[in-house]
Amino acid sequence: MNSDYPLVPYEPPSWASRLTFIPKHRIQFANRNTPIQRWHLPGIPEDFQVLLKRDDMTGSVLSGNKIRKLEFLLADAVEKGCEVIMTCGGVRSNHCRATAIASCQMGLDCHLFLWSRTQDLQGQFTGNTLLDRMVGSNFYLVPHECSFQTEILPRMTQLQEHIKDTTGKKSYVVPLGGSNSVGVWGYIDCFQELVSQGLLEKVTDVVVASGSSGTVTGLAIGNFLTGNNLKIHGMAVLGDAAYFHFEADQILQDLGLQATDGSSGVKAADIMDIVEGAKGIGYGLSTPEELECIQEIAMTTGILTDPCYTGKAAFHTMRLMREDPGRFKGKEILFIHTGGWFDLFSGVMSSAVDGKTSAENKVTDWMELTDKVPVVQ
Numbered sequence: 001m002n003s004d005y006p007l008v009p010y011e012p013p014s015w016a017s018r019l020t021f022i023p024k025h026r027i028q029f030a031n032r033n034t035p036i037q038r039w040h041l042p043g044i045p046e047d048f049q050v051l052l053k054r055d056d057m058t059g060s061v062l063s064g065n066k067i068r069k070l071e072f073l074l075a076d077a078v079e080k081g082c083e084v085i086m087t088c089g090g091v092r093s094n095h096c097r098a099t100a101i102a103s104c105q106m107g108l109d110c111h112l113f114l115w116s117r118t119q120d121l122q123g124q125f126t127g128n129t130l131l132d133r134m135v136g137s138n139f140y141l142v143p144h145e146c147s148f149q150t151e152i153l154p155r156m157t158q159l160q161e162h163i164k165d166t167t168g169k170k171s172y173v174v175p176l177g178g179s180n181s182v183g184v185w186g187y188i189d190c191f192q193e194l195v196s197q198g199l200l201e202k203v204t205d206v207v208v209a210s211g212s213s214g215t216v217t218g219l220a221i222g223n224f225l226t227g228n229n230l231k232i233h234g235m236a237v238l239g240d241a242a243y244f245h246f247e248a249d250q251i252l253q254d255l256g257l258q259a260t261d262g263s264s265g266v267k268a269a270d271i272m273d274i275v276e277g278a279k280g281i282g283y284g285l286s287t288p289e290e291l292e293c294i295q296e297i298a299m300t301t302g303i304l305t306d307p308c309y310t311g312k313a314a315f316h317t318m319r320l321m322r323e324d325p326g327r328f329k330g331k332e333i334l335f336i337h338t339g340g341w342f343d344l345f346s347g348v349m350s351s352a353v354d355g356k357t358s359a360e361n362k363v364t365d366w367m368e369l370t371d372k373v374p375v376v377q
């Protein structure tokens with residue numbers, strides 16, 4: 001363990017003190033109070049105003065939403081005396097990259113189980129996988145149809161036992177996307193940041209890309225405990241509303257906000273609006289329209305969004321504003337940019353940039369310049 005990353009005592013916001021599980025420590029990784037700016041998304045109805053919270057600026061290589069969760073999860077691992085971290089995600093996973101880098105910085109070993117459609121990356125390490133490899137994480141490619149519960153978890157357990165027997169080291173499993181009653185504190189705590197940034201008075205709705213559910217659940221809990229001033233929307237880039245409600249209800253139970261049989265207390269469905277359909281043709285897959293939208297947002301606003309999460313979420317937020325504006329509580333929208341930049345280097349965007357997009361970003365042979373620009377002799 002590296003003493004440069006000490007456990008720091010954690011004080012929850014006063015409104016969260018009634019929760020029955022409160023982490024005692026965290027490890028400070030994230031840059032807090034991430035900037036808020038106006039975001040002039042192209043082609044949305046004029047009466048909507050969008051503010052952007054730059055959680056893509058929580059760090060550089062650790063950037064995005066996952067690092068807020070890992071502050072609590074990795075503190076929990078250290079408190080439990082674990083020196084090996086294991087987690088699972090898609091091969092392009094931002095969560096796995098953040099886990100690998102944070103673990104490396106702390107001097108912990110990291111093992112990543114990565115769902116992949118190909119079992120051979122043929123040395124093609126791009127985007128997040130390049131960074132995973134650079135920090136020396138152990139890397140297992142898992143066929144993308146494998147189930148976490150019945151296939152991957154038993155293998156992880158086997159590996160943990162093997163590591164324990166051969167090195168004496170104890171392992172800690174970080175759940176998918178870091179979403180459980182520990183990781184969710186990253187966004188319960190972030191809700192306090194929204195309060196302190198004065199956003200409760202400025203916005204009516206919060207929109208965030210949602211995958212493993214922890215981010216939207218943390219925000220929804222914060223909103224619920226502080227009086228339900230906002231409407232919290234999760235743009236589901238995988239799964240359906242039932243899946244998100246199931247995962248979130250589990251966390252509500254673990255925090256004492258819902259009876260363990262679900263018979264009383266707060267229900268996830270009452271405190272969050274899950275927008276189905278934001279996954280488009282499937283998790284991690286993009287339509288030409290989505291990629292062109294990412295490209296258009298980049299060209300008109302200079303803000304880069306990723307194809308797997310934030311770009312899809314922005315695409316569907318813009319669609320909702322045009323087609324179903326009543327879905328929002330009001331017209332002042334806070335979009336949380338949850339990061340994901342490195343996926344722009346996975347190759348997925350190339351077709352949109354190289355292909356049939358507007359002439360504005362065409363690459364011109366520089367020799368052609370002489371025909372267009374007068375050459376001074």
Ligand SMILES: *Cc1c(COP(=O)(O)O)cnc(C)c1O
Binds near residue numbers: 065211
């Ligand atoms: C993981 C991720 C999300 C989704 O957050 P969850 O807590 O898993 O729902 C959104 N955006 C980006 C860039 C992510 O990496």
